[in-house]
Amino acid sequence: xxxxxxxxxxxxxxxxxxxxxxxxxxxxxxxxxxxxxxxxxxxxxxxxxxxxxxxxxxxxxxxxxxxxxxxxxxxxxxxxxxxxxxxxxxxxxxxxxxxxxxxxxxxxxxxxxxxxxxxxxxxxxxxxxxxxxxxxxxxxxxxxxxxxxxxxxxxxxxxxxxxxxxxxxxxxxxxxxxxxxxxxxxxxxxxxxxxxxxxxxxxxxxxxxxxxxxxxxxxxxxxxxxxxxxxxxxxxxxxxxxxxxxxxxxxxxxxxxxxxxxxxxxxxxxxxxxxxxxxxxxxxxxxxxxxxxxxxxxxxxxxxxxxxxxxxxxxxxxxxxxxxxxxxxx
Amino acid sequence: xxxxxxxxxxxxxxxxxxxxxxxxxxxxxxxxxxxxxxxxxxxxxxxxxxxxxxxxxxxxxxxxxxxxxxxxxxxxxxxxxxxxxxxxxxxxxxxxxxxxxxxxxxxxxxxxxxxxxxxxxxxxxxxxxxxxxxxxxxxxxxxxxxxxxxxxxxxxxxxxxxxxxxxxxxxxxxxxxxxxxxxxxxxxxxxxxxxxxxxxxxxxxxxxxxxxxxxxxxxxxxxxxxxxxxxxxxxxxxxxxxxxxxxxxxxxxxxxxxxxxxxxxxxxxxxxxxxxxxxxxxxxxxxxxxxxxxxxxxxxxxxxxxxxxxxxxxxxxxxxxxxxxxxxxx
Numbered sequence: 001x002x003x004x005x006x007x008x009x010x011x012x013x014x015x016x017x018x019x020x021x022x023x024x025x026x027x028x029x030x031x032x033x034x035x036x037x038x039x040x041x042x043x044x045x046x047x048x049x050x051x052x053x054x055x056x057x058x059x060x061x062x063x064x065x066x067x068x069x070x071x072x073x074x075x076x077x078x079x080x081x082x083x084x085x086x087x088x089x090x091x092x093x094x095x096x097x098x099x100x101x102x103x104x105x106x107x108x109x110x111x112x113x114x115x116x117x118x119x120x121x122x123x124x125x126x127x128x129x130x131x132x133x134x135x136x137x138x139x140x141x142x143x144x145x146x147x148x149x150x151x152x153x154x155x156x157x158x159x160x161x162x163x164x165x166x167x168x169x170x171x172x173x174x175x176x177x178x179x180x181x182x183x184x185x186x187x188x189x190x191x192x193x194x195x196x197x198x199x200x201x202x203x204x205x206x207x208x209x210x211x212x213x214x215x216x217x218x219x220x221x222x223x224x225x226x227x228x229x230x231x232x233x234x235x236x237x238x239x240x241x242x243x244x245x246x247x248x249x250x251x252x253x254x255x256x257x258x259x260x261x262x263x264x265x266x267x268x269x270x271x272x273x274x275x276x277x278x279x280x281x282x283x284x285x286x287x288x289x290x291x292x293x294x295x296x297x298x299x300x301x302x303x304x305x306x307x308x309x310x311x312x313x314x315x316x317x318x319x320x321x322x323x324x325x326x327x328x329x330x
Numbered sequence: 331x332x333x334x335x336x337x338x339x340x341x342x343x344x345x346x347x348x349x350x351x352x353x354x355x356x357x358x359x360x361x362x363x364x365x366x367x368x369x370x371x372x373x374x375x376x377x378x379x380x381x382x383x384x385x386x387x388x389x390x391x392x393x394x395x396x397x398x399x400x401x402x403x404x405x406x407x408x409x410x411x412x413x414x415x416x417x418x419x420x421x422x423x424x425x426x427x428x429x430x431x432x433x434x435x436x437x438x439x440x441x442x443x444x445x446x447x448x449x450x451x452x453x454x455x456x457x458x459x460x461x462x463x464x465x466x467x468x469x470x471x472x473x474x475x476x477x478x479x480x481x482x483x484x485x486x487x488x489x490x491x492x493x494x495x496x497x498x499x500x501x502x503x504x505x506x507x508x509x510x511x512x513x514x515x516x517x518x519x520x521x522x523x524x525x526x527x528x529x530x531x532x533x534x535x536x537x538x539x540x541x542x543x544x545x546x547x548x549x550x551x552x553x554x555x556x557x558x559x560x561x562x563x564x565x566x567x568x569x570x571x572x573x574x575x576x577x578x579x580x581x582x583x584x585x586x587x588x589x590x591x592x593x594x595x596x597x598x599x600x601x602x603x604x605x606x607x608x609x610x611x612x613x614x615x616x617x618x619x620x621x622x623x624x625x626x627x628x629x630x631x632x633x634x635x636x637x638x639x640x641x642x643x644x645x646x647x648x649x650x651x652x653x654x655x656x657x658x659x660x
Contacts, residue, residue, distance in 0.1 A: 019647075047422060048422075050426065051426045051427070052387065052396070052422075052423040052424075052426045052427050052645055053419075053422070053423060053426075054384055054385065054386045054643060055384065055385035055386075055419060056384045056385075057382065066382070084414075084415060085414060085415040085416050085443070085444075086415050089383075089385060092377060092378075092382075092383070093382040093383060094382075096380065096381045096382045096383075097381070097382050113415070114415075313384065315382055317349075
């Protein structure tokens with residue numbers, strides 16, 4: 001048995017969440033529903049304008065790993081924070097959830113700070129993310145512990161990490177070490193604009209290395225440059241043996257070994273959609289690495305996503321194990 | 331018209347909130363429902379043991395001022411944070427709510443950090459607070475701007491501030507400047523253990539300077555060293571012309587100019603009682619400085635407290651103005 005069932009690699013950051021009216025998004029040129037990278041000056045400007053907020057650890061793959069840890073899977077996370085107060089908060093929240101986290105800290109002398117994401121939640125519960133990457137941008141191959149990668153049944157790679165200068169090299173090192181020891185690789189497309197920025201790199205990675213692709217319908221359409229989801233599915237089948245794709249209120253689709261599966265979304269109260277995709281991946285992966293069939297995996301993904309959108313923030317609040325148990329899934 | 335209706339002086343801090351089981355409190359020697367001062371070593375130990383948390387600006391008087399600002403009263407706050415990430419979060423959240431906040435920052439070279447309070451919320455929704463004061467302990471008379479104090483109709487003094495080394499001198503300077511310009515002074519007892527630590531100082535302050543005393547039943551009993559609330563009320567009448575006292579699920583009592591008033595608590599969902607007293611004071615003060623009768627003031631206090639206990643954290647989430655309007659109180 002390998003030490004880890006899933007090791008995630010992603011951009012480590014703390015979310016700064018606030019409610020806003022739609023006018024705020026319009027007045028500040030913020031596109032609703034997507035993730036926009038911002039620099040320090042823009043971060044300062046936006047923060048100065050936005051209302052009172054709360055801070056909750058975030059980071060897409062970190063949210064997934066936190067969900068997996070909450071469910072009892074054996075997990076670790078790789079992502080860079082600084083030796084500062086927000087970095088300490090991020091590390092605490094992940095370890096306290098039960099995940100291993102040992103990525104070297106960027107020193108206090110680093111000019112950038114721990115990354116943060118200003119998450120603006122509008123009245124329709126959609127979130128618009130403005131990300132200051134800070135030190136997490138600088139994760140490099142030196143931060144990848146090959147023995148840890150070899151000790152993982154699955155890697156889970158966050159698409160947002162394609163934005164860092166050494167990210168491709170770091171991913172390549174991690175993939176080689178994991179695959180070399182018989183592990184498998186999953187990736188999430190993260191965001192349609194991220195796909196547009198790095199389409200060729202995503203296509204090559206997926207074709208050459210990926211065993212399981214996570215995405216939503218918008219990201220998959222962006223990847224294959226089509227408006228037709230069925231065409232995107234067909235093209236994906238040629239690239240990757242397994243896919244799990246969320247389709248908003250319609251739940252999620254998967255194909256595994258040539259067979260299609262669908263699970264409708266469980267109706268749930270929606271407060272803030274931040275982290276829905278991250279926790280879908282957590283539920284799906286938890287099922288998969290614990291030997292459940294694809295329909296159960298989809299069900300777990302939808303249930304975990306339903307929990308996360310029922311409250312503010314992208315880390316689980318309810319007891320996910322108990323939730324799965326109540327649905328006969330434990 | 332004075333620039334400010336209420337200026338608050340308190341311990342500035344960020345709350346670190348997490349759910350815990352009762353066993354956690356027992357195992358770690360934490361007394362439920364009260365505020366315990368802790369040092370850096372204990373803070374590190376407790377934080378290492380507690381589960382994932384979220385950070386929301388707190389500080390008792392700061393919560394009251396945030397509530398007043400949210401309601402549209404003209405407010406300012408005085409309390410010390412450091413030039414660090416948590417200090418920036420605290421300052422942002424207060425200013426973004428509409429309060430003025432100009433206390434000089436402790437420099438980055440200060441050995442202590444911005445204060446924080448580990449708020450452990452148990453299954454019965456009670457909160458147990460473990461406070462690392464950090465730099466907020468060192469608020470001194472130099473931090474009190476006499477012209478600002480003179481510009482306040484009311485001061486609102488936080489009892490917890492009696493724990494700082496220069497706190498009494500800072501309070502004295504603020505009181506003299508405010509009263510000298512015709513302003514009035516209110517104080518909150520904050521916590522029964524805080525009252526026990528500083529009973530003589532509280533009694534002297536109240537007798538000599540206070541126009542309006544905020545407290546809950548436990549604090550008032552501690553102040554007058556009696557188990558009988560009616561005796562405590564009788565003793566208070568000799569010390570202070572106005573009192574507003576919360577009595578948990580029974581709502582709140584007030585006496586004003588020799589007349590007694592009572593308003594029962596509005597039934598509300600309870601998630602976390604952190605900040606209930608702070609927001610009661612916000613609602614009561616908002617009514618008072620805007621010329622409402624004592625029953626309306628009590629009603630506003632109870633409604634604002636009801637909002638704050640319906641969610642995690644001690645800063646308002648709902649639109650308090652709209653809430654008051656829905657109850658015919660605007």
